[in-house]
Amino acid sequence: MTKYKIGRLGIHAALLVGVLVSFFPFYWMVVMATNTTQDIYRYPPKLTFGSHLGDNISRLLDNIDFFGSMLNTAFVAVTVTVMVLFVDSLAAFTFAKYRFPGRNVLFGLVLAMYMLPTQLAILPQFIIVSDLGLAGTLRALLIPPLANAFGIFWMRQYVIGAVPDELIEAAKIDGAGFFRTYWQIALPAIRPGLAFLGIYTFVAAWNDYIWPLIVLVDPEHITLQLALAQLNTAHGTDFSMVMAGALLAIVPLLLIFVLFARNFIADATKGAVRE
């Protein structure tokens, strides 16, 4: 009995070490963001929170339009999420539950692209966006996520499991057409799956870096990640200000994630386990 208990404690101890490793950057970031740059340079380093968060943030806001870029990012992330959820769930539902000529070939194409590295297409994507006149606009950020095969792939798995054929048969008997079936039967049934894909897409859009780096230009239309990187390039020596910026950039997502965490984690694994 005691061996059992010690084993448990040992496991908890080991896991807690891991949790500390996970959390330490956040803690240390707060330390750096609440002190002055001189404090950071000091040896031995100051380990506690300071009181300079306000100063650092005000310098931050002087140097870049932080909240403007956050607003841009939020706009892009929300719009992308809504669009992806709609487009992907519709397509996935169709692939999962309906047979039509060429279905397997078309889906095979999607599967093949799923395996390809996403960066392979970046140059032509940039050229297309330029030709469409969208370079430098936030709208350019809305397109690549729509072309992402992951959502289709994962959602199809989910639909297969979550929407029983009987339900669709029943809807057909009731006289519902294809789109009615999707809207009224399938969507409610896959709500948890939508929640997962929504969060996943939102987080990916919020944190995206290379594509905005390539297409966005003027300071009024950049995203948060870009603003943060530019802040570092221009004022990299002011560590406490940069860390304040990094902290503010992370916090919204952390909050959202902690709120929806359980759903997200449970559903994340469903796609993997079914591989």
Next chain:
Amino acid sequence: MELSRRRLLQASLLAAAGGITAACGDDSSKKKSSGPQDIALWYWGGGLSDKVVADAVTQFAAQATIKPSVVGGDFKQKLTTTLAAGRSVPDITGIKGEDIAALLPQAKQFVDLNTLGADKLAAQFLPWKWKQGSTQDGKLIGFPIDIGPTALFYREDLFAKAGLPSKPEDVSAQLSTWDAYFAAGVKLKAALPKSFLVATVSSIFGVAVGQNTVRFIDSGNKFVGDQDHIRKAWDTALKPFTLGIDAKINDNSWNAAVGNGAVAAEVGAAWHALDISQAAPDTKGKWRVAAGPGGPANIGGSFLAIPKASANPELAFQIISWLLSPDNQARGFTDAALFPSSPAAYKLPALTAPDAFFGDQVTIDVFGPAAEKIPIAYEAPGDAAVAVPYYNELVKVEGGKDAEKGWADAVSQAKQIAQKQGVS
């Protein structure tokens, strides 16, 4: 019914998203036939004096609504992205000195400023700078903003402590060659073991190359990066390393090193003063400026250009000439350490005033003569790309690689890159 309410909500969300999508992100300037025209001005942080730009906005308020944008990140990449897209192209854009050579072949993307009357102003500017902004067939693409005449920045207190000459005149006179300079560095290190004369050999290499009249590709489009003049610059750059006076700082610790005296001197352009003062504000008053060893070179210095897509090139040019009049150039010097490209500015009070950061030294006494003596060298469009292997190899040699192998690798790589650029 709950379902139709939710459907309504979802539909409206989609519509809103679509609506916002359509409405947002479009910044094309409205074209009005009368009243103030919109003029978009793009520059990078420190490229122009923000105060001068603000004054330009009020000065031209009647004819133009100037919209300045300080574009962060990789400016050239942003500029070429916008030019390629053809939308939201600014009316006036900055072009950095290191990018002008690569953009000159794209001259048809820009307005030839001579057609707008720039040629009448040519005499007011340093000839080599004017040439740098022009294509080989005489079109002026870039209007000079500032130049980067190099000089020696040194810590007067550390030099004095080490028994070296510490007054600017003495330093200029006695440390006028690279060998004399490095010998002084050895003396410095012996007296103050924690202080190095040179932060990184890369900085020496840049200056040494710039002291020649030919760079890596000559005006006949032939690769000359394996010739004596480059070899000499390479050897000069590596001397501090072999003498042990190189701090080998190639990462972000330069700022701290400048602050705590680990780096006692820098050979750099006039704008480098800003880097030093921002990195080590506490060392104010301890630095001085003297003539750089081996003579002056030019590093950096930018231009203003008018993209072809501009709707108001004449107005844009008026604004440019106002922004870069000698008086405003002098203000640029005070506000943003932008060394004027117009010799008339050198006599203005802003330039002849003592600089507190340099212990009230009148730095124009050093930079003025330096600016006039800068050698004119042809810079090919591929020059920057071809130079890269040399810098990479220098850092590797600092890290322990054999110097001869480093040279051989640098030259062979540079040759390949040159060939890819279409150089023979």
Next chain:
Amino acid sequence: MAGRRGRGARPQSIAAAWRQYAAISPFFLVFVGFNLIPVFFTLYLAFQRWDGLGDMTFVGLDQFKFLVHDPVFWQSVRNTIVIWVLSTFPMLFVSLVIATMLNAGIRFSSFYRVAYFLPNVTSLVAIALFFFAVFSSQSGIVNATLHLLHLPEVGWLSNSFAIKVVIALLMSWQWTGYNAIIYLAGLQAIPTQLYEAARIDGAGPVQIFFNITIPLLRPIILFTLIVSTVTGLQSFTEPQVLFGSTAATNPNSGGPGQAGLTMMLYFYHQAFDNNDYGYAAAIVWALFLLILLFVVINWRLVTRGERKERAR
């Protein structure tokens, strides 16, 4: 499964299935136009010389020939592979250990799962900046700690190998929790009767682990290995942010000695700093082939055990 009716509707003629085509078309149009076609266009670009503003000139295999002789390219290949090895294998091992512990039926497991997953939703830019500050030679806490412990300080951001370690640590920190959660799901899918039966047969924990757990976890391990390969070999943000600067002479070069120059960073540098789109296209195709190669190698390695099992 035999005898079960086909899913959903009967197969239809093309005309009758117009609704299905309409349903998949928003996705498919964007997919084909923005994903599929660009992939082939990149290949086409790799045979051209183009600076993005002027005209394209066909140059045949020149870009690839240059690629083969470009020492910087090969350095980026080495860097990419070393960083991938450093980040993937220790991380997956640690993830497996964590998952095993979480699977031990302990309390607070959902707290642990959230805590471990948190790094994965953190902005990579922000964390890269954090690592930059922390591993800084003069002022970083890592060197300060080493100093405190009387250990030699390391030039984390200037030493060629240390740079790769820092980048690998960045990637590991972000992905360990994610992989642990996935392994956990896999572990939980293993029916406990198998363990009990083995224990009744007298098998010890180590035997159980290697003869039951690992084989049953194999598809999941393969999945994580492939995902790690595909994402790990494409690392861009970490070196770009860590060493990004507006340095006039050498932007986006991967830090001192280009030790952090990954293939994606080199691609970006060629495309957007040097405006050499054709060469950049060749680089990214080389990267794709490398990824393909590694995925195939990983696949064979992991499934080889499976084939050995079946042969037994």
